[in-house]
Amino acid sequence: MSLVVNHNLMAMNAARNLSATYGRLAESTQRLSSGMRVNSAADDAAGLAIREIMRAEIAVLNQGIRNASDAISMIQTAEGAMSVIDEKLIRMKELAEQAATGTYTTAQREIINSEYQAMAAEIDRIATATDFNGVKLLDGSLRESHGGSGLKIHFGTGNSSDEDYYYVQIGDMRATKGTGLRVGNSDLRDTLRTTALNVSSPDDVMQDTASATDGLFGIRFASDFDSESPGNANWDVYGYVNIDASRDSLNSIVADINKGRQATGTLTMTQLTGGGSATDDISTQSLTINGQIFTFATGAGTGTYNGTLGTGVINLTTTNYSATSVAWDTAAFLNAHSASIGVRAVSDGSTLHMFASEWGEGGNTIETVSGTTAMVMGQKTLEHGGEEFMTSSVYYDENNEEYELQIQMNHGGEDYQLQIFNLTTMNGTSDIVGGTIAGTSMGGTWGGVLPINDDPTSVLSTYGSTDEESEWIQAQNGSGNTDWDGADILTQSAAQKALAGIDLAIRKKDTARANLGAIQNRLENTITNLQIQAENLQAAESRISDVDVATEMTQFTRNNILAQAATAMLAQANSLPQLALQLLGG
Template sequence: MIINHNLAANNAIRFMNSNSANASKSMQKLSSGLRINSASDDAAGLAISEKMRGQIRGLDQASSNSQDAISLIGTAEGALNETHSILQRMRELSVQAATDTNTATDRSEIQKEVTQLTSEIDRIANTTEFNTKKLLTGSIGVSTTDGANITQLASTADTKAGTLSFTANGTMAKAASGDLVLTAGVTTASAAGTLNITANGKTYNVGFSAGQSMTDIAKNISSVVDGYTATFDAANHKISFTSNVADADQTLTVAEATATTLDGTIDLSSIAANGIDTANAVNGVKSANASGLVSAGSTFSYQGNEVTVTSGNFTGLKFTLAADAGSTTTASVSGKSITVNQSLTFQIGANKDQNLSLAINAMDSQNLGVSAIDVTTQSGANNAIELVNNAIESVSSERSKLGAYQNRLEHTIANLGTSSENLTSSESRIRDVDMAKEMSAFSKNNILAQAAQAMLAQANQQPQQVLQLLR
């Protein structure tokens, strides 16, 4: 029996302190509702939880950003709705002025309204803003200095900001065509055979049976040969071929595999004599005549008078060249420019580079090609109809694009909400405390602390027994 060291009391004190500390931690968790209140509670869990919290808050903010983007797009689209209405009225006035039941005075009065409507298109384009950002001036899209001759401007995410000055002068591409001329009155194949067709470098063999109608043969050709449509013209006794696109260097050759099988009278096996040989049938806007595009280090393709830049800083830029006055075959633009401005970038995700780019092209009268409309003459009013039609198409294209972006962003918001909800659920399982379980632990630790305190009192009474030995 010793008195200097009360080991039982020390043991009771140790357990009492431990149980009291555990009860205190349980009380802290119950008070905050969190399982992790400091790094010491769960170091790894804290790191994971904080990373998840960053993602959750980023997702919630991205959802808010997307809502703001929809509002911006809605502002632009709403303004273009009014531009559409104005252009429809201008078209109506152009049609009205194009008839010679009007006098010069009548057309002059019509021109007054057209002029005011044009000014209103410019006002809408120059003053439509969202959070002081101008939306329809081309400052966040594409604009040109020659809206009369350069139309249907568009760019992609690959198109870098800058100004492209160029001169273009060429022949608009036309559809390649050719006729396989038959004997008058022949409407069916005379014998079974095959047509050997080479279209744009690809070879096709189209078979036919004896007595098969030329109309059916033409339909078979159209379904088999890529890029070409064939029709049978009974009145002019020929099968006519036409390319489906107007593009540069379309080629087509057609001939019988065996002579006089298609037409029992005419030998169509020789291309030089009677078959079709349409090589390099069309031209386009040649690179040699587009000095600015070439000097800018760009290559481009064309279909008809529609030009698409395929390499260089302006990759993805697309525009249409208007025909020369009174011509349907040539297009020329001299010393004009297209300016590509930096598009808007919407952050629609929680992490780097999770964004969406939006460009809105210039929608003023100059870029829509209606700034110089003059309906004071019949010819001017007649031309105005086409110009306004083109402008309506440009606005329609822009509004369709904006509507598509709005729909996309609505899906983005729904996805962000789902992701945030699921990530919050995961973070909660790591960070939040199970109240029922922790209350049980608190009760246990509290009881153990009280028990240890009682045992300490008992241990402190043990040295009193020494006094009995000293009496």
């Protein structure tokens, strides 16, 4: 190599090597000071891309662990509240068992029922108040999330239902809601307590102080009552209460009503002329009830009945033989002998409404044998017998020191209303307890609905006047539909049914509580799995990102030595051109 002055190639070579070594030394210093092998994309482009994906997944997994932990806390909150509900249900069953025995009076059962309803109200409060971070847990709203799937617990890195989330469902744990446990009744129900039927002892026969009077009064209910349009309500007769002053006590009347609704059916008189005279047509008809055959005849009189043979002749007292008049006379005959025949009847124009005389029974068979189409029956067997829309009880009025009849709807809600009526008519305000009634007349005098005996005096007017203000003890303002077993324990039969109803509630609650325990265990396993997954993923990310200090320190030492050597050589190279001065000076 020539000795030149303008270009010091050895210095340039030393400087280049120093620069490269210094760069590697700086890289080692950065790695050792940061602990990261990859500090920029230039360090490892592919590794950086993989690392950032891993970092994102690690962050999501760690948040998923926190999500699952929060879900466990939520479940523990719900499960803790359900353990308190469990205590209330056990107490309610204990109270139902107490009321189911016959050694308690109705008044005592009312006291027991007050605690029973208090327990139900407390369950409602707990279920409504229990929340976690503002999310209601036990009022049924949790189940409605995500279109009915439940509350989504998300813990995975994606959105796959098989890998990244599952749902938590908790049913409605409120006691008195149709979607809940269905025990107890927080809704106010129509309750009628009539002072017109009062006695000094519930075991005494029902008789007026002036005279013992037999008679009937009716009970009816509406399920579509609208306070703004009361005249449009459709009323169903629950049954007719027969008072036999020689034998019926308030307790026996209560027991009858609590057997359930009287069965009912219809028979319509239609074509009574045609093909011959009206007399000929009606004389070809016969009516069979409970195997007893009744025919029709014309002329004066009240008809004849032979209970031994099970036959009778229904006398038609009018001469026009219209469908309405025949229905009227048929009702009069059946009512006069209802104790033996087994039905009572109410005429409504040409339609005959028949009711089984006994409470709670399935009904009687009705058959018509007709040469024409003079009679059309609504159904061959009376229907709806035994349906329990109402509960009756004996109420002790401490102020007046007397026992009174109390009737209460089993259904809550403004649509359900209850009334009692005397039997001179069902169309008018003077004869209705509880408000104005509009609609078709269902009788008037003896032919339709008066007492079975010949006394046309209404039993309610016999026992005293009635009016809405004194008879109704609470306004109708409920909102639910509490017709399930366990709504109350006011009667022995209701308490016995409540035992089964509370068992169903306990099973529903236990099923939900066990499901929560299973989900909690599942979440704990999920957390363990997520922790292992995050740990392994972190290890993989570490192998990409983290510096191997031992290896990097070796590189750092090597580069440090090289840098010092290069610096020394650069100094020597920079001094070499001075050799040319020796030649010039020589």
